[in-house]
Amino acid sequence: MxxxxxxxxxxxxxxxxxxxxxxxxxxxxxxxxxxxxxxxxxxxxxxxxxxxxxxxxxxxxxxxxxxxxxxxxxxxxxxxxxxxxxxxxxxxxxxxxxxxxxxxxxxxxxIVTQFVKFPLTRQEVQVKQEEFMEDYRFPGVVGTIDGTHIRIVAPSVDEHLYVNRKRYHSINVQVVFDAKYRILDVLARWPGSVHDARILDESGLKALFEQNYVPAGCYLLGDSGYPCKEWLLTPYLNPLAGVQTNYNTAHKRTRCVV
Known part of the structure; x- marks a missing residue:
């Protein structure tokens, strides 16, 4: 007992x-x-x-x-x-x-789709474009895009693929923001060594634009690491004085959202 x-x-x-x-x-x-x-x-x-x-x-x-x-x-x-x-x-x-x-x-x-949703209808797109026009005076823009590196512990499989250009292990996360700092799209599955342009090229976001799910006349703004497309506006690499320089200035000011 x-x-x-x-x-x-x-x-x-x-x-x-x-x-x-x-x-x-x-x-x-x-x-x-x-x-x-x-x-x-x-x-x-x-x-x-x-x-x-x-x-x-x-x-x-x-x-x-x-x-x-x-x-x-x-x-x-x-x-x-x-x-x-x-x-x-x-x-x-x-x-x-x-x-x-x-x-x-x-x-x-x-849960995610309650808060993260890319605009596809004309009405949704118009709201995003009006916000960018009101806040930044840049017409036609629905979102700004960039990649951000999220640091991770070195994985045991394919470790070298996760080492980014700054020499630490990461996931390269593609994010799109609207003018009010709300996330419209996020893709978080690529190793840190993968370039931003490749992530976009193989993303569903590209398909939305190129398969005409997004209404015509809508643009994303991206930095010079992305290729310029009909729906993706990037800065001039060597802008001439005047219109091109003014465009780059407006582009940079608007893209700062992301």
Missing amino acids: AEQQQQLQRRQRVYRQRRDVFNEYNDDELIKRFRMNRAGIITVADLVRDKLQSRTERNQPLSPETKVAITLRYLATGKMQQCSIDDFGTSQATISRVITQTIDALSEPD
Whole structure:
């Protein structure tokens, strides 16, 4: 009997004290740590609540809001997971599971397409063009495009393909923004060594334009790393004084959105 009691005591879990960051911090402090205020975190949690809600109340489960906050903390700061352990009183294994679970939930197509959608109808396109015209006085533009390198841990397979021109491992992510800094299209599957122009050339975005899914008279703006096309405007490499120089100036000012 005594031996059974000792085994039971050894099996009993000891839980760390968890901090209630939502009551401990005001909105300014939450934004500083998580890049969102309380209402923003709750809004994100509501999007994926069904996917993040624990099915039982055993083992002190984390709420969807806490899971979102842990993930935001990790993504917003770029720090190691230890910072989340200190903030939330959870183990590193739990932190890893929470981050993976939350990102997977937010990456589901039914969630992504609520916020990331390229304009295809004449009405949608017109709205984007009017925003660029109003803010930058550049006609016909629906989006600005560029690649951005997201640093990753060196993979075990085809490691050399992920080394970019700055000599670190990355994914080269193609992104298109509208005039209001909203993402219209994102492609995040190419190794860091792949050039921006090739990513575009093999993307569904190119197909949308060249197969006439996007209405005529719509343009993307890209830097000189892209080829100039009927639907993709790039700067003059050696502009002449006057019209070409003025065009390059307007192009650069508008492209800064991305």
